[in-house]
Amino acid sequence: MNNIKFVEPHNIEKRSFExxxxxxxxxxxxxxxxxxxxxxxxxxxxxxxxxNLCFSENAIKNAKHAIKNGATIVTDTNMALAGINKKVAAKYGVNVHCFMADEDVFTEAEERGETRATISMERASKIEGPVIFAIGNAPTALIKLHEIIKEGKFKPELIIGVPVGFVNVVEAKELIMSLENLEYIVAKGRKGGSNIAAAICNALLYNI
Amino acid sequence: MNNIKFVEPHNIEKRSFExxxxxxxxxxxxxxxxxxxxxxxxxxxxxxxxxNLCFSENAIKNAKHAIKNGATIVTDTNMALAGINKKVAAKYGVNVHCFMADEDVFTEAEERGETRATISMERASKIEGPVIFAIGNAPTALIKLHEIIKEGKFKPELIIGVPVGFVNVVEAKELIMSLENLEYIVAKGRKGGSNIAAAICNALLYNI
Structure with missing residues (x-):
C-alpha cells in the first residue's frame, strides 16, 4: 500500500503519551x-x-470524589458532550448532559434576550446531586455560573473553565478563578475549546 | 454582578475576527x-x-461546488459531526454523517482486526454523489482513503485532513498530499483535531 511504517492503532495512545x-x-x-x-x-x-492549566487546590480530589458519587457532568456544547467517554462515565453512574440544543432553552433565551449558555447554566444549577461543569466554548456560561455561585444558592464540585477565544474569554476565566472556595481547572488565557473540555473530563474519568 | 465590561454575545464572533x-x-x-x-x-x-494549512489548487472551488450540489460530509468522530452547522448544511441539501458509532461498523472492525475509522471510510466510499471528508482524529482514516483513491475506485471532492497527534499523523497527512488530482485541505504537522475539521467545514458552508 505504501512504504511508511505505521504504529499499530492499538498502540497509538500509549506511544503518543511516551x-x-x-x-x-x-x-x-x-x-x-x-x-x-x-x-x-x-x-x-x-x-x-x-x-496555562491552573488548578485550584482540591480540584482533582473533589472531582474524583464527585465522579465516584455519580456526579452529573454538564457541558456547554454538543461537541464536548460527544467527546466525553460515556461508557466510562456510566461505570460510575455519571450522566453527561448538555442543555444547549433543547428547544425550550432556545425559546427562553430568545424571550429573555440571553444566550442559550446562560439559560443552560440556570437549568444546570437546579440539578440534584454533585455537578461538574465542562465549559469549552461560552464565556457567558462562566459569567452566569460566577453570578449563581456568588449568590450562594448553588455550588458545583468542579468547574472546568476552558472556553477558547478572543472576546470575553480571558476575563470570564479570571472571574471563575476569583471565586473563593470554588474548585476549578482553568486554561488561563485565550486557549481551550470543547476538545480540551472533553479531554480533561476523560483524564479525570480514566484516572479515578 | 461584576465590573468587567463584556462584549455583547451577538457581537462576539464579529469582534473576534477583527x-x-x-x-x-x-x-x-x-x-x-x-x-x-x-x-x-x-x-x-x-x-x-x-x-500549517495547505490547500491543493482547486480545493475550495471544488468543495463549494460540491456543497451546492448537495454533497455528503463524512466525519471520523461524533465530535466533528456535532461541531458542523447542520442548519446551514441543510440549506444546501448537505447531509453530515459519521459511521464511527454504528454497531455494525464496530462488529466488522472487531472481526477484521481493523480500526472503526478504516471500516467507516470503506462505507463512505460507497456513498452516491459528491463526498467531502472531514477527518480530525484518525490517521487510519486517511491511510484507508489513500488506499481506496489509489485503486481508482472512488474520488471524493475534498479531503479535509486534519487529524491531531504524535503517532502516524504527520505521515498520514503526507500520504494524502502525495495523491495526484486529489483536492485537499491539510494541516501539515501534528496539529488539528475534530474542532478544526468542523471549523473548516463551517467556513466553507458560511462562504459559498
Missing amino acids: LIQKELGDIILDPEKEPIIKRAIHTSADFDYLE | LIQKELGDIILDPEKEPIIKRAIHTSADFDYLE
Whole structure:
C-alpha cells in the first residue's frame, strides 16, 4: 500500500503519551495533574497546556470524589458532550448532559434576550446531586455560573473553565478563578475549546 | 454582578475576527483561504494555523461546488459531526454523517482486526454523489482513503485532513498530499483535531 511504517492503532495512545513525555524532557509534573495536562496536549498537540492549566487546590480530589458519587457532568456544547467517554462515565453512574440544543432553552433565551449558555447554566444549577461543569466554548456560561455561585444558592464540585477565544474569554476565566472556595481547572488565557473540555473530563474519568 | 465590561454575545464572533485580523497585522491572506484560516484560528486561538494549512489548487472551488450540489460530509468522530452547522448544511441539501458509532461498523472492525475509522471510510466510499471528508482524529482514516483513491475506485471532492497527534499523523497527512488530482485541505504537522475539521467545514458552508 505504501512504504511508511505505521504504529499499530492499538498502540497509538500509549506511544503518543511516551512521545509527549519525551518532549517534556526533565520536566516533572505533579503526578495528580500529569494525566490531565498530558491529555490536553495529546488532544491538541499544543504544549501551551503545560503552562496555562491552573488548578485550584482540591480540584482533582473533589472531582474524583464527585465522579465516584455519580456526579452529573454538564457541558456547554454538543461537541464536548460527544467527546466525553460515556461508557466510562456510566461505570460510575455519571450522566453527561448538555442543555444547549433543547428547544425550550432556545425559546427562553430568545424571550429573555440571553444566550442559550446562560439559560443552560440556570437549568444546570437546579440539578440534584454533585455537578461538574465542562465549559469549552461560552464565556457567558462562566459569567452566569460566577453570578449563581456568588449568590450562594448553588455550588458545583468542579468547574472546568476552558472556553477558547478572543472576546470575553480571558476575563470570564479570571472571574471563575476569583471565586473563593470554588474548585476549578482553568486554561488561563485565550486557549481551550470543547476538545480540551472533553479531554480533561476523560483524564479525570480514566484516572479515578 | 461584576465590573468587567463584556462584549455583547451577538457581537462576539464579529469582534473576534477583527481581533484576529489585528494580530495578523500587515499579513494579507488569499481571500478565498482567509475565512478558513481565520476560523481555524478562531476555534483554537492558535496562530499556527496561519502557517500549517495547505490547500491543493482547486480545493475550495471544488468543495463549494460540491456543497451546492448537495454533497455528503463524512466525519471520523461524533465530535466533528456535532461541531458542523447542520442548519446551514441543510440549506444546501448537505447531509453530515459519521459511521464511527454504528454497531455494525464496530462488529466488522472487531472481526477484521481493523480500526472503526478504516471500516467507516470503506462505507463512505460507497456513498452516491459528491463526498467531502472531514477527518480530525484518525490517521487510519486517511491511510484507508489513500488506499481506496489509489485503486481508482472512488474520488471524493475534498479531503479535509486534519487529524491531531504524535503517532502516524504527520505521515498520514503526507500520504494524502502525495495523491495526484486529489483536492485537499491539510494541516501539515501534528496539529488539528475534530474542532478544526468542523471549523473548516463551517467556513466553507458560511462562504459559498
